[in-house]
Each structure stands twice: as structure tokens, then as C-alpha cells.
Amino acid sequence: MHSSDKTARSEICDRALRLFADNGADNVSLRQVAAAAEVSPSLVVHHFGGKAGLREAVNDRSLAVFRRFAESVGASGRHGADAALDDFLPGRLLAFLSADSPVPAHLCGLLLSDDQAGRQIFRRWHQLKLARLEAADGAARAVRGAEDRARRAAWLTVxxxxxxxxxxxxxxxxxxxxxxxxxxxxWAELSTDAGRDAPGAAGRGTCPGERR
Incomplete structure (x- = not known):
């Protein structure tokens, strides 16, 4: 692919990402994307094959950004409020991106859709929360403890x-x-407190159907 083609393809994808983030992918036409990128609709079709191909490319771009973010989330050595803030993934995600990035809004759209990309984001988010809970809990516990951590991680993710x-x-x-x-x-402190009270949290929360 010629460098000018790569540039045009990237520009189209960038413009589509912002339009999808602002309006929802279902509400954006190829013509609108072409107009925003200042190219012809036929060029959009040339690069992406149609709306479905463009949508997949935009999803892949946001997923790639989210994966880089997920890789950056490691075990924190902080304590107190700083540790809570480090664990609060929405805040960390926004800090990871530029202030005007359309990615968070686009990720929200994917999470609310039935798209496979949204399911990937949710599952990866849960994995990140689960890893933080496992690190906080220390040594491996009984199978029931592992099941409870998975529930707590899901609750925190939601x-x-x-x-x-x-x-x-x-x-x-x-x-x-x-x-x-x-x-x-x-909000990070609230999230930390909520995690202690989440279903399955040792010593405090209860699973549905259990009595205090």
C-alpha cells in the first residue's frame, strides 16, 4: 500500500472513530465519514469495502488502544488513597489518553452494543479487576474464595x-x-469501599440468598 493510501485510510478511520463516538455507529453514514475526512465516498469503500468493514476497522483501533491501556495496568506499590486511585480503572483510562480522545465514548458505545468488541472489553476489564483482587488477597485461597473473587471482580467491573x-x-x-x-x-475511595462490601467479600458482603 502506498504511503498516501495509508495516510488516507488512517484519516478516514480517525474521522469515523470520532463520529461513531459522538453519534453512535448506527447513526453515521459513509457519506458523513467521507465528508469529515474530505474524501469521496468511493475512496471509503475502496479502503474498507463498506460500512461493516469501516466499523470493524474503527472497533479494532479502539480495542488496540484499550489493550495498550490494559497492559499498562500493573500491580501498584502505592498505599492509601493513592492506591485506591491507582485501582480505579475509569480514572486511569482517561489519564492514559489525551484529554480530547474519542476512545472512551466509543468504548462506551461498544459496551452497550451486542458487538463482540464490547464483550472483549468487558472480559478484559474483569480480568484486570480480578488480578488486583488476587494480588490484594495474597496467597491462594480455597476454590470458594476464588469463586467469590470472580464475583467481586465482576461487581466492581459493573x-x-x-x-x-x-x-x-x-x-x-x-x-x-x-x-x-x-x-x-x-470515586476511587468509594469504589474501594464498595469492593469490600461486594457480594462474596470476606467478612462483610454476602452472596444473594445468604443471611448476615
């Missing part, structure tokens, strides 16, 4: 993704951006 998905609604309700520099630390 709650953290909810903050990302409902960011604007939370901002409107409470008057502060939950993922802004000042509020993220507070």
Missing part, C-alpha cells in the same frame, strides 16, 4: 463501567465530573 457510561448524568446530578482530577480520587 460499577466502574457504570461511572464511565453515566459520567454526564453523574455530573449533572452532583455538579462535579466523577472522572475529573479532583473527583476521581473520591
Amino acid at each position: 460499577n466502574e463501567i457504570a461511572v464511565l457510561l453515566l459520567r454526564d448524568q453523574i455530573r449533572a446530578l452532583l455538579g462535579g465530573d466523577p472522572l475529573g482530577p479532583e473527583e476521581a480520587a473520591r
